[in-house]
Amino acid sequence: MQDEYSLEDLLYLMARLRDPRSGCPWDLKQTFDSIAPCTIEEAYEVAEAIEADDYEHLREELGDLLFQVIFYAQLGREQGCFDFPRIVDTLVRKLVRRHPHVFPDGNLDGEADTGDVDAVQVKRNWEAIKAAERNVKGDAGVLAGVAVGLPAMTRAAKLQKRASQVGFDWPDIHGVLDKIEEEIAELREAVALGDRRHVAEELGDLVFSCVNAARHLKLDPEAILRGSNRKFEQRFGAVESALQARGRRFTDVSLRELDRLWKRAKAEQTPKPHDP
Structure with a gap:
């Protein structure tokens, strides 16, 4: 029986696919921009498999998502930007930095010191560390760093969550529901006026408020x-x-x-x- 393939085999496969002389014509045509939509699609397929409790399918979908990372790594290596080891190194360093309760000395092999830290405190620390990192990058605004390329509904939830961390939020779900009713009334007025631009704006506000309701109810x-x-x-x-x-x-x-x-x-x- 053949041994299971390894990560090294996957990296080798990717290099073969992109070989200018003997690689795959389709893979050779791809760029960062052209495969980005595929990455989004694969991430959604992972989510769908999880929601369906289809773990056999999930294994396959996770492989497809991993392949996207491997593809980016190969493109980065070819362009001299980065390679897979650099991706891993950057990720590990960031996670060590963002988990000081597990790696108090900033060393991967250091002793853990979780103490009385609970999940709520961990999340609060995580957000504070991320904010500090944004400041270092020059992204000092509260809403800075929320990716523009996210699906609009997901980005709305992230923007609302970021604003809530500085107190800009309804105290409970009831305020959100009142806001939804207000937006429905404004949408009715816009429809009655027949102004499509105004209708689109008010409908967008209504959807945004519904996303806020989902966030308050801790739903995705x-x-x-x-x-x-x-x-x-x-x-x-x-x-x-x-x-x-x-x-x-x-x-x-x-x-x-x-x-x-x-x-x-x-x-x-x-x-x-x-x-x-």
């Missing part, structure tokens, strides 16, 4: 929206199947009939509460 807005997407797909699929069983199409029935089929699918797919 991207994850819960993915859940709603799956639920919609399942219910829509049930409606479609019901129509196909009758030899009919969506255009053959009224909106009232579609609404009835939708409600039936919703009732069938909604988990029943357990009896006490």
